[in-house]
Amino acid sequence: MKKTYKLIFISLFFINTSGFAQTNTLKINITPTFGAMVLQLADSLFNANDSTQLQVDVLKFYISKVQLLNDGKIVLEEKNSYHLIDASELKSVLLPIENKENIHFDELQFDLGLDSTTNVSGAMGGDLDPTKGMYWTWQSGFINFKLEGKSKLCKTRNSEFQFHLGGYQQPNYCIQTLRFQITNSNVINLKLDLKKILQQIDLAKTNHIMSPCLEAVLLSKIVANSLTVIEN
């Protein structure tokens, strides 16, 4: 009997120390900024194109299908890869990597938004739960990117602007695939520069997009181009 216990103990010890299935974590941080400043929600410090004050109240968006590549080939693909980035409670995207020391990567790829399959797959949980406020109710489909705030340029109620970008069917398919050159490190820092986005929108004319349309596709491209790697 004692022998059996010893055997179990020794096997457990070897399993634990033999080195396989060692998991490390790659941390991906996405920091929303306004130019050089880190974004503070509901803070009307920011200047838009013509020095008019502007405030951002809501910033939420999905990234999905996170992958690492080496020489253009996928070396790691996250399973069930859906992350809601919410400026009101920023969290890092944690990517567990088994045997990290054996995996080399030089590029990070992910989608800004959710693909059409996810959009037609019914009720899902976690970051995709309909209570997250990122699902249209009057017409099926996820909102990929939500930006709401106020600007004196908007001749709207309370000077509000609202951009809810989404759409999973052509020609209004909004998803954007992004690829970044990165170094093989444990942390990847990205920033989303809202100044860059808002400078490209004439808020006096375009101050709300609430349904799938070509403007939403255009704006999704602008958002994608405003997401960049922070050089260390």
Place this chain on the structure above:
Amino acid sequence: MKRKLLILSLISLTIVAFRFIDNPLIVLPKIFPKPVYDFSKNPLSENKIKLGRALFYDPILSRNNMISCASCHSQFSAFTHVDHALSHGIEDKIGFRNSTTLMNLAWQSSFMRDGAINHLDMQALAPISNPVEMDESMIHVVSKLQSNQLYTKLFYKAFGDSVITGEHTLKAISQFMLTLVSCNSKYDSVMRKQTSFTEQENNGYKLFKKNCASCHNEPLFTNDEFRNNGLSLDTSLNDYGRYRVTKNPSDSLKFKVPTLRNIEFSYPYMHDGRFKKLSQVMNHYTNEVIKSKYLSPELDKSIVLSSNEKVDIIAFLLTLTDKSFLFNPQYFYPKEIFLESAKD
């Protein structure tokens, strides 16, 4: 001995096979095609269906706790809003369409008159948040359910977790709706060769197959597609149907082809409930179809029917009434669930 063993194993194999074919929680009629709904992503269970049924009948889903799904979807009228051209919701606010019937939903690929909803699980979100229906938000519904002891118990029994989520709420409602299968009308009995049509019904059936069945095809009596059936635009509503969703001009005035099962009890008819009687529907198709570029091609050539032939078609349509569905106690208001909670 060997023979006995062989017989025994054959019997057990048959029992196993039947278990796989017949899910006791839902009827999948042999004459129906393969369901569209993917049951593997939301496997049916007795407790989830029970929870879904409670949610369906509970006004807790609405802002003022007064309107439930059943308010606009009553069982005796094939789960639609009987007697109202346009359905009314919270604080008697009037909607802009006639509510749809709810049955055989596992075989539908899109929902609502314009197909705006792409999955049964997401369907309930629309009425919950519509300001003239329930005017509530999903996040608030979940928080109300979470603070209600009956629901923390029901969710725990259903999902093994008393933490309530939007996903579980919607999936439970789907489960109850999936059980609403209508397949026991006289028509179905005739198809199963258990009975036969009268002469008049049989004549109506022949005329139906000739004039109506290209869109209302058997056995579901809908092709699950969108069609412009030549109705005039009601300028007080300006409802362009499918166009509202796709913004494609060719979808102008197209609406989902509704099932005709239980049509005897689901009046008034059409997306805006403009016809109270089946005879008015018949007269529309023979005399009032408005020709336009995107009219359903089946209606390009006028349908010609005598008065007697119209009556015969209606006689056939009445064979689609399924009383075992309309009065199935499994779909009733679940007073036993709510009474149980009142005792606590």
